[in-house]
Amino acid sequence: MENNLKDIQAEPDFREIDIDKVGVKDIRYPIKVLDKKNKVQHTVGTINLYVDLPRTFKGTHMSRFIEILNEHRREISNKNFKEILEKMKEKFGATTAHLEVEFPYFIEKAAPVSKARGLMEYTCRYTGSLNSELDLLLEIAVPVTTVCPCSKEISDRGAHNQRGEVRVALRLDEFVWIEDIIETIESSASSPVYSLLKRPDEKYITEQAYDKPMFVEDVVREVTIALDAMKGVRYARIEAENWESIHNHSAYAYVERK
């Protein structure tokens, strides 16, 4: 029946403008992602799918993106990103395909003293582009605590501290677990944060963080050094942001390593 309806998208275009990316954006879908401990994890993705459109065509058949998503949402990981992108190129006859998936990722974490367990949420994002080569970027946002070294030094007692966030964007040469990257980042701040802490844990974290004061400048430098040393990391962008407890704005630092 679809054949009876004119296919406007397939008509020729004469404006001589290639379109770099065209597709669907901000579609939310339940997905499964790889999990180091439990093999697979159920979560919810916010997803963009794009292809390039050569100058000769008027439009793109958007429903095909959803059909591809339906086929592949049972597992999305850096392991099958290339396969999905190849399907997109094939189905659209495209030169380049792009797939972006952002999702909350949960890891069970034990408190440092009581060993009480709770789940921590980390926002992750895969951004993949396939032309002849696959370019895959993995982004992870990790909440941390930072104690201000200046405040500690100049004050007779206490030191201002706050929640911060470290965000990294990585190109990898080999498979690396999200869990391992997060652990590396958390150990580069004044302290990790947790969902469940009992009093002995709170004492431990307060003292640990006070003993390890760090500016956003220190945090990005420590994360940079750790990622420089991590096997498989070919490219890295590192951001640290503090929601300053004494201001209503953020302190921010950024390093790019090619």
Place this chain on the structure above:
Amino acid sequence: MENNLKDIQAEPDFREIDIDKVGVKDIRYPIKVLDKKNKVQHTVGTINLYVDLPRTFKGTHMSRFIEILNEHRREISNKNFKEILEKMKEKFGATTAHLEVEFPYFIEKAAPVSKARGLMEYTCRYTGSLNSELDLLLEIAVPVTTVCPCSKEISDRGAHNQRGEVRVALRLDEFVWIEDIIETIESSASSPVYSLLKRPDEKYITEQAYDKPMFVEDVVREVTIALDAMKGVRYARIEAENWESIHNHSAYAYVERK
């Protein structure tokens, strides 16, 4: 070991101020919710847990909320809300407990002509308070299409239309499936929206919506009439919002039914 550390929260307070709600807010956790078709659905909740705090105590032991969440996240539904709230009252020795859970809920929907299947996301929220009685509010946000009756009437061709959203907040006397409420709402707009539509579906929806033009005023009235007639609905708030295609602001209508 926790016993050796002073329990500041448990100390007496002399300011004579009862606190209505105290607890943890905006914690994200993977949860399971009831699903009409598949029995259970994995999703991600944004969760608040509060209790009241009488004037005689200084503070609340926040970690206990996370412990309760850990125990119950395997299933959260209007069926076990009361049980969770009772646990909260018991664990905190509280008079009133509050639990709020917001989550994206996914339903597989067939396109009207091609019957192609795709997943639609609806934002749902349970807000429960337990004193001696349980007060449970179910909120659902449903995206819809609306065609403007005025634009259709006065224009020689076409009619402006747009995506809108209907949001309802309901108190129920008996169990009602989220799926049934959503279907009722979708049939009260110019047309439902879908994730996957083929060309014959697009033709069908365009014509159906054009034949059923509705203001936000019409939408809230139709939803009101449908919910008034729905078995089990004791109280309803109904909002309709259009992201107007000819403005950069919304048209909005609201009805409350006690």
Place this chain on the structure above:
Amino acid sequence: MENNLKDIQAEPDFREIDIDKVGVKDIRYPIKVLDKKNKVQHTVGTINLYVDLPRTFKGTHMSRFIEILNEHRREISNKNFKEILEKMKEKFGATTAHLEVEFPYFIEKAAPVSKARGLMEYTCRYTGSLNSELDLLLEIAVPVTTVCPCSKEISDRGAHNQRGEVRVALRLDEFVWIEDIIETIESSASSPVYSLLKRPDEKYITEQAYDKPMFVEDVVREVTIALDAMKGVRYARIEAENWESIHNHSAYAYVERK
């Protein structure tokens, strides 16, 4: 010319459903508001305007809301809210009119030691409803610092602290300056926050906050006591939220005073 086009909104409706609120939502407009120090302040408002619609009419003439907004945006304050609402009732022949205006409000604040000056932003919101009587609610969000009393007590050094926010919603019997309410709230936390601080200020604030540790429970109680004592405050809701530096969620407390 408008007369030649059929007025669909003015047609009769037979569904017997009164609509509580109908109008325009989330329109952004440059506005002027009263300022204690500079008489008037330029800012940007996000504005909702609604009226009720009796069951006998099909729709509302939405463009009239924008006309009213055009006339009155040169000054919006609790002083002329009633006048605007009366215009709305008159223009729409409505029984009830609602006007909601949210805007960032800026106050110049001197640092505690250096007296260096910077601007602080506070989100404010007026919500007014006029039936026979005016019901006007003023909401203000004030960022603050809080030091955790438990962490301070149990730790050998340091104490976790963070940015928090106190939000109040007030019904007033007489005119009260936004500036005075903000000052009251800021003095009820471990410390105010500032945009511009030099090193001696940072030392002062760190020590002051460490000497005045407060849970969210303490903050809402102190703000409650201060607002109970403030002349002109007839009703108050008080919320305190901490973006905990050791968690990825918030601590929260809420008091309502009728």
Place this chain on the structure above:
Amino acid sequence: MENNLKDIQAEPDFREIDIDKVGVKDIRYPIKVLDKKNKVQHTVGTINLYVDLPRTFKGTHMSRFIEILNEHRREISNKNFKEILEKMKEKFGATTAHLEVEFPYFIEKAAPVSKARGLMEYTCRYTGSLNSELDLLLEIAVPVTTVCPCSKEISDRGAHNQRGEVRVALRLDEFVWIEDIIETIESSASSPVYSLLKRPDEKYITEQAYDKPMFVEDVVREVTIALDAMKGVRYARIEAENWESIHNHSAYAYVERK
């Protein structure tokens, strides 16, 4: 007095990591910007200020960013961006300085038939970096209406349409008014959107848009052609996004022109 307190930031660092950007982020400030019609416009900016930090220093004196902002907020435009960035480089002894300012910009617009006037809001953003050369990017987001050509073609009546947004990022060789860029973009969609429309305007816009159906692909192509032809535009990124009225996700297209 500040001299008595140790300057931790000025201490040497031995980790050998240059920091690309360090500074303050997301500070909101009332600002004035150039306005084609009224010379100057009051608005509210969300502002980031960064400099680079060489490997030899431990930290940055963040308060200096706020001092610079205090001095220059009375006028911010592409005319004095370079001057502000030079001050930043000088004050911090930096090699590179970055200033990012995002703000709502308001333009009075007459409806097409009734000529009724209302204000339209456009989100604008200047991003400037100064090393030896100034690199200045101007971004503007313009809401528009789009009618779907496929839906129009295959349907016996009506055509789905929706609000969309065109976002451009431009590098300019010479001064171009924001107003002129916005007008160019608005004439490249099915129709502009307005805050205030009377019935004859609504008829005009509905018919005009129906007569000019455009995919996101068409919109980016038309804007690309118009910007290619605009004097002073050296580089352009063009995005079009439709909040599809028949889906709960967006259609999206992107072109980059170097």
